[in-house]
Amino acid sequence: MELADDTLHSVIALVRQHTGIAMNEHKRVLLQGRLLPRMRALGLTSYRDYVARVAAGGPEVEAFVNMVTTNDSAFFRTPAVWRWLESSFLDAWRNNADGGVLRIWSAAAATGEEAYSLAMLCAELRERHPNFRYAIHATDIASEALAQARSGSYGGRSAERFQAAHPALFAKYMAPGAAAGEYVVTPALRECVTFAEHNLLGPAPMRGHFDLVMLRNVLIYFDEATQERALRQVRVAMRSRGRLVLGEQETISRIATPFEFEQHHVYRIAGEGA
Ligand SMILES: C[S@@+](CC[C@H](N)C(=O)[O-])C[C@H]1O[C@@H](n2cnc3c(N)ncnc32)[C@H](O)[C@@H]1O
Incomplete structure (x- = not known):
């Protein structure tokens, strides 16, 4: 299921609002891959509904932040x-x-x-x-x-x-x-x-x-x-x-x-x- 342009822009705006992370349209596939399983788990049938859920605030923001951040690290890195x-x-x-x-x-x-x-x-x-x-x-x-x-x-x-x-x-x-x-x-x-x-x-x-x-x-x-x-x-x-x-x-x-x-x-x- 593809993220349509307007919904993608809403997702990018929410990412920026909550984390400061600056994303652009090239992250469409990455965002789809991260958000789709969560959307389905919530029983939602469109990204638009999921965006509305995050935009409403509340507990879904925490799940959203967990999905859109990249948390890789390493012992004694660099x-x-x-x-x-x-x-x-x-x-x-x-x-x-x-x-x-x-x-x-x-x-x-x-x-x-x-x-x-x-x-x-x-x-x-x-x-x-x-x-x-x-x-x-x-x-x-x-x-x-x-x-x-x-x-x-x-x-x-x-x-x-x-x-x-x-x-x-x-x-x-x-x-x-x-x-x-x-x-x-x-x-x-x-x-x-x-x-x-x-x-x-x-x-x-x-x-x-x-x-x-x-x-x-x-x-x-x-x-x-x-x-x-x-x-x-x-x-x-x-x-x-x-x-x-x-x-x-x-x-x-x-x-x-x-x-x-x-x-x-x-x-x-x-x-x-x-
Ligand atoms: C790639 S990891 C870096 C981990 C570690 N500092 C290292 O260098 O190995 C980036 C981390 O920044 C966190 N992050 C992103 N935006 C943040 C914000 N606004 N405030 C605090 N942490 C944030 C992410 O959740 C993620 O865990």
Whole structure:
């Protein structure tokens, strides 16, 4: 069943309204594939009726957001970022910490692999430096992705690639789950991460709080005005001298933001110097 032009445009407008994601007509097939099973499950016979249901607000908006977001992630995604965290950021932070707590926000965390990778990195550091304290907050707009993140349960390519790239960390922090090929993040590590729903179009989850914000592979879905809006709130959430990390494909050099480039992937707050 094909999404007619006018209904497609309504769907695209609803996606933008609720998530900030900018889609165009090329997403017709993708949207059809994602919405059709839901439409049928609700007993609706046309996309137009489904659009009316979402436009009316209420609980269907949550299901809609779950369907139109792309929640893929990976453990230790983009190795250069993890090298920078380990060899530069964490040492520099500890040298200036005065006994405080390192507060990290994994924003648009999807299914949680990044948050748990951060937790492993910090747990390893804490073994060497028992005074080191940290807290990791992970958020996403998609409730289903967050539910998976909270469960800490991984299988398939996500687990396989992690195990192949980091066998020692995998063996230490992942326990076999109930199903074949399923692994679960150890309870002690899960306790280091809090998860919450958060929309980057809205206000910052906390003010002046985070030393490090990982905001990777989500700005690419937004137009420039939405990127600017989201980044202004990210800045509000950060402590002075904090660092922002973006995804591999992302650059913010063309837009007006409260950040300045430090090195590939890494940004500091504008005006704070090196
Ligand atoms: C491709 S995943 C990136 C996951 C992770 N940051 C990484 O790099 O591996 C993009 C995530 O952004 C989330 N997202 C999209 N729009 C959002 C918004 N307005 N607020 C918060 N999260 C959003 C999606 O739900 C999805 O989980």
